[in-house]
Amino acid sequence: MTAMVKAEGVHKSFGHVEVLKGIDLEVASGEVFCLIGPSGSGKSTFLRCINHLEKVNAGRLYVDGELVGYRQKGDKLYELKDSEVAMKRRDIGMVFQRFNLFPHMTALENVMEAPIQVKGQAKAEARERAGQLLERVGLAEQQRVAIARALAMDPKLMLFDEPTSALDPELVGDVLDVMRDLAESGMTMIVVTHEMGFAREVGDSLVFMDGGVVVESGHPRDVLTNPSHERTKSFLSKVL
Amino acid sequence: MTTDISKSGGSAPKDEPPRSAPEAIRAIPVRHYGRYVAAVLAIGVLVAIVLAFANGDINWNAIPDNFFDDRIMKGVRETLILTFLSMLIGVVGGITLSVMRLSKNPVTSSIAWFYIWFFRGTPVLVQLFIWFNLGFVFEYINLGPIYKDEWSDFMTPFLTALLGLGLNEAAYMAEICRAGLLSVDEGQTEASQALGMSHNKTLRRVVIPQAMRVIVPPTGNEVINMLKTTSLVAAVQYYELLKYAQDIGNSSGATVETLLLAATWYLIMTSVLSIGQFYLERYYARGSSRALPDTPWQKIKANMLSLSNRSGVR
Ligand SMILES: Nc1ncnc2c1ncn2[C@@H]1O[C@H](COP(=O)(O)OP(=O)(O)OP(=O)(O)O)[C@@H](O)[C@H]1O
Numbered sequence: 001m002t003a004m005v006k007a008e009g010v011h012k013s014f015g016h017v018e019v020l021k022g023i024d025l026e027v028a029s030g031e032v033f034c035l036i037g038p039s040g041s042g043k044s045t046f047l048r049c050i051n052h053l054e055k056v057n058a059g060r061l062y063v064d065g066e067l068v069g070y071r072q073k074g075d076k077l078y079e080l081k082d083s084e085v086a087m088k089r090r091d092i093g094m095v096f097q098r099f100n101l102f103p104h105m106t107a108l109e110n111v112m113e114a115p116i117q118v119k120g121q122a123k124a125e126a127r128e129r130a131g132q133l134l135e136r137v138g139l140a141e142q143q144r145v146a147i148a149r150a151l152a153m154d155p156k157l158m159l160f161d162e163p164t165s166a167l168d169p170e171l172v173g174d175v176l177d178v179m180r181d182l183a184e185s186g187m188t189m190i191v192v193t194h195e196m197g198f199a200r201e202v203g204d205s206l207v208f209m210d211g212g213v214v215v216e217s218g219h220p221r222d223v224l225t226n227p228s229h230e231r232t233k234s235f236l237s238k239v240l
Numbered sequence: 241m242t243t244d245i246s247k248s249g250g251s252a253p254k255d256e257p258p259r260s261a262p263e264a265i266r267a268i269p270v271r272h273y274g275r276y277v278a279a280v281l282a283i284g285v286l287v288a289i290v291l292a293f294a295n296g297d298i299n300w301n302a303i304p305d306n307f308f309d310d311r312i313m314k315g316v317r318e319t320l321i322l323t324f325l326s327m328l329i330g331v332v333g334g335i336t337l338s339v340m341r342l343s344k345n346p347v348t349s350s351i352a353w354f355y356i357w358f359f360r361g362t363p364v365l366v367q368l369f370i371w372f373n374l375g376f377v378f379e380y381i382n383l384g385p386i387y388k389d390e391w392s393d394f395m396t397p398f399l400t401a402l403l404g405l406g407l408n409e410a411a412y413m414a415e416i417c418r419a420g421l422l423s424v425d426e427g428q429t430e431a432s433q434a435l436g437m438s439h440n441k442t443l444r445r446v447v448i449p450q451a452m453r454v455i456v457p458p459t460g461n462e463v464i465n466m467l468k469t470t471s472l473v474a475a476v477q478y479y480e481l482l483k484y485a486q487d488i489g490n491s492s493g494a495t496v497e498t499l500l501l502a503a504t505w506y507l508i509m510t511s512v513l514s515i516g517q518f519y520l521e522r523y524y525a526r527g528s529s530r531a532l533p534d535t536p537w538q539k540i541k542a543n544m545l546s547l548s549n550r551s552g553v554r
C-alpha cells in the first residue's frame with residue numbers, strides 16, 4: 001500500500017514555542033489512523049499542517065506523494081500560491097471539534113456549498129448529492145452534517161479533530177457509527193480522539209503523542225493494552 | 241429539505257398545579273416626591289418656551305403655505321439622493337478599506353490606516369471646503385486620454401458634496417465593517433478554507449454574510465446621521481433641502497419660519513428612517529436578546545427552518 005500521508009521530521013513553532021518537535025509517521029491508503037495524547041501535545045497542530053492551515057517550519061510533509069504547501073525544484077522550495085493550496089485542500093476533508101458549520105445556511109446548503117462554489121457543480125446535482133449524503137450520515141445533528149459537508153467534496157483523506165469531544169454524551173455513539181461506516185467504505189482517516197474504544201475497534205494504527213513528539217506507535221490493541229513507554233502508561237491510566 | 245439540528249424540543253414546562261392562592265400583597269407604594277417636583281418644573285419650562293414662541297414674531301402660516309413648495313420638494317429629493325449616493329460610496333469604500341486594513345500586506349493595511357486616520361480626524365465641513373476649493377490648486381483635471389476638463393467644470397457642487405460626504409463616510413464605515421469581519425469566528429474561515437474555498441470566496445460566501453449582523457444595525461444609524469449631515473453641503477453651494485429653505489427664507493423674509501419648515505422635513509425623514517432602523521435592529525438582535533414580541537416579519541423568519549435559528553446557539 002502507498003502512503004497517503006508521510007511526515008518526515010515535521011517541526012512547527014508558534015513564535016518561540018516549539019509545538020511539533022520532529023514528527024515522523026506514515027499513514028497508509030485506506031487506513032484508519034488514530035492520534036491520541038494529552039492536551040497541548042500538538043495533535044491538532046499536526047492535523048492542521050496536513051491541509052496547510054498551519055505552515056510547517058522544518059521537515060517534509062507529503063499527502064498522496066505530493067509535498068504540502070511547497071513545490072520542490074532542485075534543492076529549492078517554492079511556496080505554493082493560495083489557489084494551488086486551495087486546490088489541494090479539495091481532496092482533504094476536515095471535521096472540527098466545534099463543527100464550524102455555516103450558521104447562515106441550512107444543513108443542506110452547508111453540504112451543497114463547496115461542491116457548487118469550488119467544483120462548479122450544478123445546483124440541482126449538488127442538492128441531490130447533498131440530500132443523499134445527509135441521509136447516509138443520518139441527518140439530525142451538527143457533527144454529522146459537518147461530516148456530510150466534508151464528504152461532499154469526495155475527499156481521498158479525512159481529518160477528524162476530536163469530533164465527539166463537544167457533543168452531548170448521547171450523540172457520541174451516532175457520530176462514531178458514521179465514522180465506522182466511513183472507515184469500512186475504505187476511506188483513509190486520521191482521527192484525533194479520546195474515544196479509546198473507537199480507536200481499539202476501528203483503528204488500524206495508533207500513535208501516542210506527547211510534548212510535540214511521537215512517543216509510541218503501533219496497532220491500537222497493542223498500544224492500548226500493552227504500552228511500552230512510561231508516559232503512555234500514565235496517560236492511558238488517566239483516560240481509560 | 242431541511243434538517244432538524246436542534247437537540248431540545250423546547251416544550252414549555254408544564255404549568256404548576258394550582259395551589260391555594262396566597263394572599264395578594266397590597267402595600268402602599270413609596271412616594272417619590274422628587275419626581276413630582278421635577279415633573280412640575282419641566283412642564284413649567286415647557287410652557288414658558290411655548291409661550292415665548294407663540295408671542296414671538298413668527299408668521300406660523302408661512303410653514304404650511306410653503307410646506308409643499310416646489311423648491312422644498314426638490315430639496316427633499318436632493319437630500320435623499322445625496323444621502324443614498326453618499327452612503328453607497330461609504331459602504332463600498334468602507335468594505336474595501338476594512339478588507340485592506342485586515343490584509344496581511346503591510347502596504348495596503350497602512351494605506352487604509354492612513355486614510356481612516358485622515359478622514360476621521362478632520363471635520364467633514366473642512367473636507368467639503370477643501371474639495372470645493374481644490375479648483376484654485378488644479379486648473380485642469382487630466383486623466384490622460386480618458387478625461388480632461390477644467391477643474392471647475394468637473395468639480396460641480398454635486399460632485400463636491402458627494403465626494404466630501406462619501407469619502408468621509410467610507411472611513412467610518414471601514415471601522416464598522418472591520419468590527420463586523422472580526423466578529424466572525426475564525427473557525428468559519430478555517431472550515432471554508434479546509435473545503436478548498438479561495439480567500440475571496442471565503443470572504444464573500446462565509447465571512448461577510450455573517451458579519452452583516454454586526455455591520456447592518458450601526459449602518460442604519462449612519463444613514464440617519466448622513467441624512468442630517470447632508471445639510472452641511474449647503475455651505476458649498478449645493479442645493480438641497482436646507483439651501484432651498486434658506487433661499488426661500490431670504491427672499492420672503494420668513495427666515496426662521498422656513499428653517500423650522502426644513503427642520504420639520506428633516507424630522508419626518510429621520511422618523512421614517514428610525515422606524516426602519518427599529519425593525520432592522522430587532523431583526524438582527526434575534527436569538528441574541530431576550531424574547532421580543534413577534535412582528536409579522538419575525539413570524540415569517542421563524543417559519544424558515546434555517547440552521548442558525550434551529551441550533552439555538554446564537
Ligand atoms: N495559533 C497558535 N498560536 C500560538 N500557540 C498555539 C497556536 N495553536 C496552538 N498553539 C499552542 O500549541 C500547543 C499545541 O496545541 P494543539 O492544539 O496542537 O494541542 P492538542 O494536542 O490538539 O491539544 P488538545 O487536546 O487540547 O486539543 C498548545 O500549547 C497551544 O497553546
Ligand SMILES: [Mg+2]
Nearest residue numbers: 043044045161
Ligand atoms: Mg486539539
